[in-house]
Amino acid sequence: MQSSDFGNDFLWGVATAAAQIEGAANDYGKGPSIWDTFSKRTGKIKKGHQPTLACDFYHRYLEDIALVKTLGFKVFRFSIAWARIFPLGHGSINPEGVAFYHRVIDECLMQDLVPMVTLYHWDLPEALSKEGGWTAFGINSWFNEYVTFCAKEYGDKVKQWIVINEPFGFTSLGYMLGVHAPGQTGVNNFFDAALHTAIAQADGAKILRAEVSSAVIGTAFSCSEVVPYTQSAQDLLAAKRTDALMNRFFFEPVLGLGFPTSDWEVLEKFAISHSTWRHQERMKFDFDFIGLQNYFPLVIRYNAFIPILQAWEAKAKNRKVPHTAMGWEINADSFYRIIKQFASYPQVKSIMVTENGAAFHDKVIDGKIDDRERIEYFEAYLSAMLKAKNEGINITGYLAWTLMDNFEWAEGYQARFGLVHNDFKTQQRTIKQSGYWWQQFLSK
Numbered sequence: 001m002q003s004s005d006f007g008n009d010f011l012w013g014v015a016t017a018a019a020q021i022e023g024a025a026n027d028y029g030k031g032p033s034i035w036d037t038f039s040k041r042t043g044k045i046k047k048g049h050q051p052t053l054a055c056d057f058y059h060r061y062l063e064d065i066a067l068v069k070t071l072g073f074k075v076f077r078f079s080i081a082w083a084r085i086f087p088l089g090h091g092s093i094n095p096e097g098v099a100f101y102h103r104v105i106d107e108c109l110m111q112d113l114v115p116m117v118t119l120y121h122w123d124l125p126e127a128l129s130k131e132g133g134w135t136a137f138g139i140n141s142w143f144n145e146y147v148t149f150c151a152k153e154y155g156d157k158v159k160q161w162i163v164i165n166e167p168f169g170f171t172s173l174g175y176m177l178g179v180h181a182p183g184q185t186g187v188n189n190f191f192d193a194a195l196h197t198a199i200a201q202a203d204g205a206k207i208l209r210a211e212v213s214s215a216v217i218g219t220a221f222s223c224s225e226v227v228p229y230t231q232s233a234q235d236l237l238a239a240k241r242t243d244a245l246m247n248r249f250f251f252e253p254v255l256g257l258g259f260p261t262s263d264w265e266v267l268e269k270f271a272i273s274h275s276t277w278r279h280q281e282r283m284k285f286d287f288d289f290i291g292l293q294n295y296f297p298l299v300i301r302y303n304a305f306i307p308i309l310q311a312w313e314a315k316a317k318n319r320k321v322p323h324t325a326m327g328w329e330i331n332a333d334s335f336y337r338i339i340k341q342f343a344s345y346p347q348v349k350s351i352m353v354t355e356n357g358a359a360f361h362d363k364v365i366d367g368k369i370d371d372r373e374r375i376e377y378f379e380a381y382l383s384a385m386l387k388a389k390n391e392g393i394n395i396t397g398y399l400a401w402t403l404m405d406n407f408e409w410a411e412g413y414q415a416r417f418g419l420v421h422n423d424f425k426t427q428q429r430t431i432k433q434s435g436y437w438w439q440q441f442l443s444k
């Protein structure tokens with residue numbers, strides 16, 4: 001297998017996110033984000049880590065964009081920090097923040113890289129969170145103001161766009177379970193945030209379509225193949241509920257299908273109480289591509305003690321199957337099947353894998369950062385993707401997560417997913433063996 005097997009127009013890249021790499025969290029006119037605030041709360045982030053400096057990409061973007069080029073990639077996906085543009089979430093604009101993203105975009109173009117911009121990658125301005133954040137009715141007008149500005153400001157240079165990163169991820173972890181920013185809990189908070197996010201996903205895309213000529217517009221969904229632990233009726237139903245919530249809940253409204261209410265009465269009650277046919281129409285958009293972000297399958301068993309969902313994950317460690325340092329199952333065949341699942345909808349024009357990668361305990365051998373497990377992971381997952389593509393699925397690109405070790409949300413700086421090692425004390429970058437593997441792979 002070599003990169004040319006995927007076709008000359010296939011987009012190969014790396015993905016990053018502002019809150020995870022930028023640093024300069026309190027500088028150059030930027031307002032605080034919910035992750036700046038959340039990370040200061042005791043016990044929320046492993047080892048008390050904070051994204052204040054992160055990878056210092058704000059000051060080192062020239063070096064880091066050069067690394068993307070050196071490794072042979074064509075696409076650099078990064079996100080705009082909403083609070084760096086609008087420190088208060090809306091209203092007054094921070095010109096230094098606006099200028100920074102112009103510099104990043106211009107450098108990508110200078111290096112003959114395609115800049116792919118994610119408009120929302122989890123770092124809501126703290127000022128908006130104090131007004132209710134994604135649970136607030138006003139969030140959609142605030143988001144539209146932000147998207148409109150970015151589209152008009154950068155649209156002449158940026159043509160590849162992702163509206164929202166993993167809507168289920170940040171609404172469930174941040175507004176229901178409380179383990180991510182802003183740390184809210186409760187089913188009602190989740191459903192309020194979910195409705196507004198589903199609307200924002202399509203609203204943002206419609207703004208981009210209106211404001212940016214020749215825009216290629218997508219949005220990025222976290223997805224996992226859901227497998228029942230046994231073939232018992234209870235496990236099968238638990239898996240069906242989990243799939244409806246994690247894979248279909250935000251995806252099917254985009255296609256004009258509404259929320260997946262038929263497989264779970266809780267979602268039917270939500271749809272009746274929270275949404276109308278007007279919402280259903282507003283949540284629909286004909287995206288140019290659907291971004292899939294896959295890291296692991298989920299093996300689900302029935303558990304009556306889990307509120308509402310009544311489902312529980314059978315962990316990879318306990319099942320004694322190959323897994324990453326995060327405990328996530330390694331299963332390239334599952335990756336193939338989840339691509340097939342999403343591609344089975346006739347409304348889907350094309351699929352781009354906008355994130356995929358793995359954290360391992362990298363070793364230093366003879367002065368080199370040996371991460372052969374990561375290389376084996378990519379070899380297996382790319383082979384699975386090629387199989388799906390050869391069967392006729394229109395897969396247009398693949399973005400590895402991630403360029404360099406970074407602030408990995410609640411994991412802090414402990415989980416290392418990078419192709420480039422980052423020494424967080426010195427900010428020295430060192431290409432790992434997996435980075436050199438990609439360099440060789442992309443040269444063929």
